[in-house]
Amino acid sequence: VFLAESRREVAATERRRKWIIGAILGVLLAAAVVSLFFGIRSNQKAREAELANATAREALAESDRLWKVAETEKANALIAKDQAIASDSRTQLALVESNRLRKVAETEKNKALTAREIAEQKAKEAKSAALAAQARQVYLEDNTTALNLAMAAYRLAPTEESQAAMSDILSDPGSRFFSKKWAGQGPIHSVAYSPSGDRIVTRSSAKAILWDLSGNELVRFSGDERWIHSVAYSPSGDRIVTGGEDGVILWDLSGNELARFSGDERWIHSVAYSPSGDRIVTGGGDSTAILWDLSGNELARFSGDQGPVNSVVYSPSGDRIVTRSDYQAILWDLSGNELARFSHDGGWVNSVAYSPSGDGIVTGGKDGAILWDLSGNELARFSDDRGSVSSVAYSPAGDRIVTGGYDGTLILWDLSGNELARFSGHRAAVYSVAYSPGGDRIVTGDYDGTLILWDLSSSELARLSGHRAAVYSVAYSPAGDRIVAGGADSTAILWDLSGNELARFSGHRDVVYSVAYSPGGDRIVTGSSDGTAIMWDLSGNELARFSVGRAAVISVAYSPGGDRIVTGGGDSTAILWDLSGNELARFSGHRRSVFSVA
Structure with missing residues (x-):
C-alpha cells in the first residue's frame, strides 16, 4: 500500500511540473506578443509584463522544488520497499521456525504421553501381579476372598499371573464361596x-x-x-x-x-x-x-x-x-x-x-x-x-x-x-x-x-468339558437354559445346563476371545484373534462373517433389537455392522484395545 501511494504521488508531481513549464512558456509567449503589438503602451503595461516574468520565474523555482521532493519521496519509497521485503523474509523465516518448533513440541508431547501410558500400564501390571500373589497366599484360609483378589487383579490388568490365579481357584472341584x-x-x-x-x-x-x-x-x-x-x-x-x-x-x-x-x-x-x-x-x-x-x-x-x-x-x-x-x-x-x-x-x-x-x-x-x-x-x-x-x-x-x-x-x-x-x-x-x-x-x-x-x-452344578485349551469367554442364552463358550482352540461350544454338548462352532483360525447371544436366542456371534467375527445359527452353521482386517476381535455384542452387531478390536476401534456383514460406522478414540462393548 505504501509503495502504491508513493508511485501515485510521484506521477502527480510530474504532471504539475509539466503543466507549470507549459504555463511559463505560454506566459513568456504572451508577453512577447504584447510587447510586440503594444510596445507603445503605457508604463503600466510594462510593469505588468515584468510582474508576469517574475511570476514565471517563481513558478519555475516551485517546479524544481517539487521535483526534488518527488525524487526524495521516490528514494524513500525504494528504501521502504527494500525494508518491507527484508521484513517479509524475516517473517517467513520466523514462521518456518515456529512450525518446526511446534512439530518438535508435538512429537515430544506424544513421546511423553506414550511414556506415561507405558508407565501406567506397567504400574497396573505390577499391582495386578501383587494382587494375584496375595490371592494365592490367602486361598487356603479364605478362597472367596482369594477369588475376589484374583478377579480384581484380572480387571486391573489381564496378566498371565491373574489369569492363572483365577483358573487355579475356580478349577478346584472342592471350592465353595x-x-x-x-x-x-x-x-x-x-x-x-x-x-x-x-x-x-x-x-x-x-x-x-x-x-x-x-x-x-x-x-x-x-x-x-x-x-x-x-x-x-x-x-x-x-x-x-x-x-x-x-x-x-x-x-x-x-x-x-x-x-x-x-x-x-x-x-x-x-x-x-x-x-x-x-x-x-x-x-x-x-x-x-x-x-x-x-x-x-x-x-x-x-x-x-x-x-x-x-x-x-x-x-x-x-x-x-x-x-x-x-x-x-x-x-x-x-x-x-x-x-x-x-x-x-x-x-x-x-x-x-x-x-x-x-x-x-x-x-x-x-x-x-x-x-x-x-x-x-x-x-x-x-x-x-x-x-x-x-x-x-x-x-x-x-x-x-x-x-x-x-x-x-x-x-x-x-x-x-x-x-x-x-x-x-x-x-x-x-x-x-x-x-x-x-x-x-x-x-x-x-x-x-x-x-x-x-x-x-x-457351587459347581455341572462341569462343561470339550475345549482342548483355555476358555476365554462364556455367555448364557437369554432363556438361561444354554451356555456357549469360546476358547484358545479356535472353537466355540454350546452346552445345556447338564453339561451335554449341543453344537460346535468351527470356522476361526485362532483364539475365540468373545461370544454373545442374540436377544432372540437363535443366533450366536463369536470374535477371534484372526481378525473376524462370525454369526452362527444354533446348529453351528455360519451365517455371516465380519472382517476387521489384521486386528483381533476381542469383544462382540448384539444391539437390543438384534439387528446390529458391534465389535471391539485390538486396533483401538469399535465397529458397528448390520447382520449381512456390512460396516455401518466406525468408532475411534481409544488408545488401546477395546476389551468390552455393549
Missing part, C-alpha cells in the same frame, strides 16, 4: 434361621440379634443386660425365645418382651421350641433340662449327671429330646426317661443335631463328628487331620452333614463320612452352623464375631 460376610457382636455362640429362611438370629454375650440376609441388624433382644446363652425361633416364625443368666424370655420380632418363665431361676444354657410350637425345653447349669408349656408351667424334668446342659434338641416328630453336656449326649422321651447315651473317646461333646428323618443323631467332639442310630450305635465317623469339631448341622433333606471346626474350617460330608466340600473364610473357631430351610444356604458364626452366609447354589 460365600455370598455375604459381616461382623456380629462378640463371639457368635449360636445361629438359627427363621422358618421362612429370610432372617437369621444370633446369640452372643448379653444379646441376641435379628438380621436380614444382607447383614443388616433388624432387632436387638436384651433383657437385664446379663448373658444370653441360647436363642431359638418358634416354628411359626413370629416368636423368639432366649435363655440366659436372667432366665427364659419370650419375645416378639420387634424386640418386645412377651413373657418370662419365672419358675426357672437357674442360669439357662440352652433353649429349644417343640416342632408344634406349644412347648419349650430349657437346659440349665445344674445338669437338668425342663419341659415347659408357653404359660411357664413345668411339664417334665430330665436330670443328667455330666455337667451343664449346653444344648437341647427336639426330634422332628416332637416325641424325643436329646441333651448335650460336657462329656456326652443323652436321648430322652418326653416323660423324662433316658433312652440312650452318646459319648466320644476324645472327651467333650461340643455339638449335637437330630436328623430330619428322626432316625439318627450326629455329635461333634475332639475326635471329629460321629453319626449314631437312636440306640447309641456308631454308624459313621467324620474326621480329618485338623482337630476338634465345634459345631454340626444336618441338611434339611437329611443327606448331608456340615461340621465347623476350631480351626475355622467348614466341611460338607455325605452320610458315609466322605468329604464333599470344604469352605474357608473363618479365622476363628466356628461355634455355630445352621442350614436354611430350603437347604441352599448355610450360615456360620465364629468366636471372633464373624457371620458368613454361604450360598450352596453357587
Whole structure:
C-alpha cells in the first residue's frame, strides 16, 4: 500500500511540473506578443509584463522544488520497499521456525504421553501381579476372598499371573464361596434361621440379634443386660425365645418382651421350641433340662449327671429330646426317661443335631463328628487331620452333614463320612452352623464375631468339558437354559445346563476371545484373534462373517433389537455392522484395545 501511494504521488508531481513549464512558456509567449503589438503602451503595461516574468520565474523555482521532493519521496519509497521485503523474509523465516518448533513440541508431547501410558500400564501390571500373589497366599484360609483378589487383579490388568490365579481357584472341584460376610457382636455362640429362611438370629454375650440376609441388624433382644446363652425361633416364625443368666424370655420380632418363665431361676444354657410350637425345653447349669408349656408351667424334668446342659434338641416328630453336656449326649422321651447315651473317646461333646428323618443323631467332639442310630450305635465317623469339631448341622433333606471346626474350617460330608466340600473364610473357631430351610444356604458364626452366609447354589452344578485349551469367554442364552463358550482352540461350544454338548462352532483360525447371544436366542456371534467375527445359527452353521482386517476381535455384542452387531478390536476401534456383514460406522478414540462393548 505504501509503495502504491508513493508511485501515485510521484506521477502527480510530474504532471504539475509539466503543466507549470507549459504555463511559463505560454506566459513568456504572451508577453512577447504584447510587447510586440503594444510596445507603445503605457508604463503600466510594462510593469505588468515584468510582474508576469517574475511570476514565471517563481513558478519555475516551485517546479524544481517539487521535483526534488518527488525524487526524495521516490528514494524513500525504494528504501521502504527494500525494508518491507527484508521484513517479509524475516517473517517467513520466523514462521518456518515456529512450525518446526511446534512439530518438535508435538512429537515430544506424544513421546511423553506414550511414556506415561507405558508407565501406567506397567504400574497396573505390577499391582495386578501383587494382587494375584496375595490371592494365592490367602486361598487356603479364605478362597472367596482369594477369588475376589484374583478377579480384581484380572480387571486391573489381564496378566498371565491373574489369569492363572483365577483358573487355579475356580478349577478346584472342592471350592465353595460365600455370598455375604459381616461382623456380629462378640463371639457368635449360636445361629438359627427363621422358618421362612429370610432372617437369621444370633446369640452372643448379653444379646441376641435379628438380621436380614444382607447383614443388616433388624432387632436387638436384651433383657437385664446379663448373658444370653441360647436363642431359638418358634416354628411359626413370629416368636423368639432366649435363655440366659436372667432366665427364659419370650419375645416378639420387634424386640418386645412377651413373657418370662419365672419358675426357672437357674442360669439357662440352652433353649429349644417343640416342632408344634406349644412347648419349650430349657437346659440349665445344674445338669437338668425342663419341659415347659408357653404359660411357664413345668411339664417334665430330665436330670443328667455330666455337667451343664449346653444344648437341647427336639426330634422332628416332637416325641424325643436329646441333651448335650460336657462329656456326652443323652436321648430322652418326653416323660423324662433316658433312652440312650452318646459319648466320644476324645472327651467333650461340643455339638449335637437330630436328623430330619428322626432316625439318627450326629455329635461333634475332639475326635471329629460321629453319626449314631437312636440306640447309641456308631454308624459313621467324620474326621480329618485338623482337630476338634465345634459345631454340626444336618441338611434339611437329611443327606448331608456340615461340621465347623476350631480351626475355622467348614466341611460338607455325605452320610458315609466322605468329604464333599470344604469352605474357608473363618479365622476363628466356628461355634455355630445352621442350614436354611430350603437347604441352599448355610450360615456360620465364629468366636471372633464373624457371620458368613454361604450360598450352596453357587457351587459347581455341572462341569462343561470339550475345549482342548483355555476358555476365554462364556455367555448364557437369554432363556438361561444354554451356555456357549469360546476358547484358545479356535472353537466355540454350546452346552445345556447338564453339561451335554449341543453344537460346535468351527470356522476361526485362532483364539475365540468373545461370544454373545442374540436377544432372540437363535443366533450366536463369536470374535477371534484372526481378525473376524462370525454369526452362527444354533446348529453351528455360519451365517455371516465380519472382517476387521489384521486386528483381533476381542469383544462382540448384539444391539437390543438384534439387528446390529458391534465389535471391539485390538486396533483401538469399535465397529458397528448390520447382520449381512456390512460396516455401518466406525468408532475411534481409544488408545488401546477395546476389551468390552455393549
